Amino acid sequence: xxxxxxxxxxxxxxxxxxxxxxxxxxxxxxxxxxxxxxxxxxxxxxxxxxxxxxxxxxxxxxxxxxxxxxxxxxxxxxxxxxxxxxxxxxxxxxxxxxxxxxxxxxxxxxxxxxxxxxxxxxxxxxxxxxxxxxxxxxxxxxxxxxxxxxxxxxxxxxxxxxxxxxxxxxxxxxxxxxxxxxxxxxxxxxxxxxxxxxxxxxxxxxxx
Amino acid sequence: xxxxxxxxxxxxxxxxxxxxxxxxxxxxxxxxxxxxxxxxxxxxxxxxxxxxxxxxxxxxxxxxxxxxxxxxxxxxxxxxxxxxxxxxxxxxxxxxxxxxxxxxxxxxxxxxxxxxxxxxxxxxxxxxxxxxxxxxxxxxxxxxxxxxxxxxxxxxxxxxxxxxxxxxxxxxxxxxxxxxxxxxxxxxxxxxxxxxxxxxxxxxxxxxxxxxxxxxxxxxxxxxxxxxxxxxxxxxx
Numbered sequence: 001x002x003x004x005x006x007x008x009x010x011x012x013x014x015x016x017x018x019x020x021x022x023x024x025x026x027x028x029x030x031x032x033x034x035x036x037x038x039x040x041x042x043x044x045x046x047x048x049x050x051x052x053x054x055x056x057x058x059x060x061x062x063x064x065x066x067x068x069x070x071x072x073x074x075x076x077x078x079x080x081x082x083x084x085x086x087x088x089x090x091x092x093x094x095x096x097x098x099x100x101x102x103x104x105x106x107x108x109x110x111x112x113x114x115x116x117x118x119x120x121x122x123x124x125x126x127x128x129x130x131x132x133x134x135x136x137x138x139x140x141x142x143x144x145x146x147x148x149x150x151x152x153x154x155x156x157x158x159x160x161x162x163x164x165x166x167x168x169x170x171x172x173x174x175x176x177x178x179x180x181x182x183x184x185x186x187x188x189x190x191x192x193x194x195x196x197x198x199x200x201x202x203x204x205x206x207x208x
Numbered sequence: 209x210x211x212x213x214x215x216x217x218x219x220x221x222x223x224x225x226x227x228x229x230x231x232x233x234x235x236x237x238x239x240x241x242x243x244x245x246x247x248x249x250x251x252x253x254x255x256x257x258x259x260x261x262x263x264x265x266x267x268x269x270x271x272x273x274x275x276x277x278x279x280x281x282x283x284x285x286x287x288x289x290x291x292x293x294x295x296x297x298x299x300x301x302x303x304x305x306x307x308x309x310x311x312x313x314x315x316x317x318x319x320x321x322x323x324x325x326x327x328x329x330x331x332x333x334x335x336x337x338x339x340x341x342x343x344x345x346x347x348x349x350x351x352x353x354x355x356x357x358x359x360x361x362x363x364x365x366x367x368x369x370x371x372x373x374x375x376x377x378x379x380x381x382x383x384x385x386x387x388x389x390x391x392x393x394x395x396x397x398x399x400x401x402x403x404x405x406x407x408x409x410x411x412x413x414x415x416x417x418x419x420x421x422x423x424x425x426x427x428x429x430x431x432x433x434x435x436x437x438x439x440x441x442x443x444x445x
Binding site for chain 2 (some may be wrong): 023028036039041042049053057058063067074075078093096097100104147148151166167171173175187191194197201
């Protein structure tokens with residue numbers, strides 16, 4: 001009889017719990033994580049884990065390393081939930097940004113470089129408290145396909161240097177060495193490509 | 209270093225592509241210059257776009273289990289949340305699976321129709337056993353009772369705890385009939401949701417609690433309104 005009771009309650013609870021957790025917004029999930037609720041962290045994984053893992057995999061090219069990096073990020077979030085400040089961007093953006101930085105650090109570490117990667121999340125630390133990013137909703141409104149479409153609109157040599165820097169963790173001088181172009185040319189391609197992307201994305205987001 | 213020089217380097221800074229030799233000087237300027245700070249921030253949508261534009265892959269099988277094991281080995285045992293196992297299939301395999309799936313579903317429909325009456329009967333019997341078990345626990349000679357304190361409401365609750373501390377029945381009254389409530393158990397390892405329930409139309413509810421490891425391993429029990437942190441009842445175990 002105990003087993004039957006267990007089955008009844010498990011069935012009810014699992015159905016109720018999955019519903020209730022998927023109904024919570026990110027801020028409430030963070031509150032539950034601070035209250036040491038394991039299932040709230042599982043829901044964060046359910047929402048954004050696939051995307052964050054794919055980003056780490058794109059950078060590291062290895063499933064094992066990508067998983068380890070993402071696990072480290074999530075464990076850090078569990079141990080220090082206050083490191084995420086909702087005022088400075090939504091949870092998805094923060095998670096992707098931190099995963100990106102951790103993956104690049106891992107990549108550089110394996111290639112013998114000690115240079116710490118400092119973009120994305122770290123950059124938000126230079127902003128004053130209460131600062132609201134006016135461009136925050138631009139990309140959130142866009143679908144992944146539209147974002148890929150925007151990337152396809154910039155010249156391939158500009159896209160190449162941006163991808164080598166962002167997904168390959170390479171500096172301007174490393175990219176110059178790899179591509180055979182001068183550092184000045186790499187800088188110019190990078191600047192023009194980034195400005196063009198910003199323009200495309202901002203106008204797409206504004207037209208939503 | 210003036211703004212013009214820095215602005216030229218901001219796209220590379222945003223991408224993390226500046227060499228160490230330049231990095232500190234540029235960062236020092238940006239910290240002190242609101243105009244360059246805004247320029248750097250204006251590339252945020254581009255970074256977001258780069259993060260979102262990657263091809264998506266499923267998480268490796270067992271990812272959640274390994275994560276739970278890292279944050280708290282005990283949690284793996286306690287977790288009732290099923291892990292989604294997602295396997296990438298080739299097109300051919302997918303089609304084959306779909307074909308087999310349709311055949312199996314048709315077969316099951318036939319079997320289920322035949323078994324429906326039997327299942328209903330069995331469910332009623334299980335529910336009856338379930339009710340009987342709760343009543344037996346509440347009326348046993350050695351049951352311990354605990355009154356739980358309401359938080360600024362007239363809600364009342366009593367916990368009937370079995371002698372061995374493994375299971376219990378929670379009786380609650382004066383609840384709002386349309387609301388759903390969650391029962392949380394708080395222990396030294398963290399908190400787990402033990403049950404969710406919706407009261408009867410008269411505002412009462414009877415909830416059976418049988419968490420892994422027993423109720424006695426927890427120090428506190430909370431009842432909260434689902435989807436909010438508002439406690440209606442709390443009590444020490």
